[in-house]
Amino acid sequence: MKINLKVWRQKNNKAKGELKDYKVDHVSPDMSFLEMFDVLNEDLITKGDDPIAFDHDCREGICGSCSMHINGRPHGPLAGVTTCQLHMRSFKDGDTIVVEPWRAGAFPVTKDLSVDRTAFDRIIAAGGFISVNTGNAQDANNLPIGKEAADEAFMSAACIGCGACVAACKNASAMLFVSAKVSQLALLPQGQPEAKMRVMAMVNQMDAEGFGSCTNTGACSAECPKGIDLSNIARMNREFFSANLTGK
């Protein structure tokens, strides 16, 4: 396959970026999208050019590192996959593909396609945890949890924090991410003691980071590689209302 790319190149956070054209020949349909970039980068290095910076780590769809906005959609055209799990067979020979970084004020571009997503880390640090004593973990069966609650919490916990929700949202809102992280603990007994403090702190941090507000377009959930449901946002709203009405 031959693929034409238009890739966002930006030297650093301060520099002005632009879309640059690249041609990649000898692309195998079985390559992942990132492997195609590896091939392109090998070429660039051989030519003495600066390789394209992009985020990646596990390359098996679970770490949430890869973050390419491909032809106007985060993680490209397929539903339920991350960029690393997107294969070139999803494109046609001779296709022109536009590749951009996540666009959000809260996700500044560090270089090329790589963005700084530490805003998510700061939101987690604000309240996305439970406080437990150190020492041996207690027996898992000490705390009975209904299967339905466990399943629902697990669905929320499937969020890998890649930021596709922010990238897809027209308001660059982080509410799907934050609501998944609020929900995974709000649904379980371990999350209850700090529930009110948690949702207030996480929403405050989310607002402080400069993410937009949710207007319920549903783009986040449609683009989420893990299929995090919009009901999480409704749950976060309920948690937030009740924390404001009855919390400290």
Next chain:
Amino acid sequence: MNWISTFLKSSIGKKLLMGLTGLFLCTFLIVHLTGNLQLLKHDGGLAFNTYAVFMTTNPLIKFVSYGLYAIILFHAFWGLYLVMENKKARPVQYAAYNGNANSNWSSRWMGVLGTIILAFLILHMWNFWAQYKFGTVPYTQYERNLATGEVTFSPFTGEIAGKMEKFIDNQSGIEVTIVKDLYIVVADGFKAWWLVIIYVISMAALSFHLVHGFSSAFQTLGVNHKKYNALIKNIGVGVFGIIIPILFAIMPIYFLLLN
């Protein structure tokens, strides 16, 4: 009370205000539609004009109507403010953005649809509210035969105190109503085909605004459960997105065809 302002300044508090005012405006639409449907009664406007007098003289309704104006303005300008705030969250736009792949276009164009509705409301208030309140509106005398229910009407050239006078002539069994005739203002207004087109387009904008807005408000309120999500969606699309805008749009078309 500091917590209230902190809450309302949060991203979730801000959108709660949009949702609550939006739902209030949805209930207003039902009231407004019910009243206006009397335009379609074949009584020369007797029922509609009586209703108009009631709506503009009843103290409780007058009080609620000022609240309504305030809420319309708040919903419009708070919405525009939030659109601008949200735009700031993405300072650099995408070169390629395929929104249709993941969301309904009306949900992404709420600000534009809302602005069309606001512009329509200004025109609508000018067409009828301002004419009724400040313009010269003729009076009409209706005579309703209490036995047969038959209504005849003719222009009234004398003077009455207030907007309406009503009495029953017991001898002839006729109920006489002399009333400020807003019906004729409506009927004359919609003789202009371009005004009818503007009204119909505005109702289309209202339809798309509510297809997203109604169910979105419930999601914002935290009402999301598989037991009733489909019901909320269906009411939003069926009642507020289709039935109500169509019934509103029928009125100007009806008067245009009547002429």
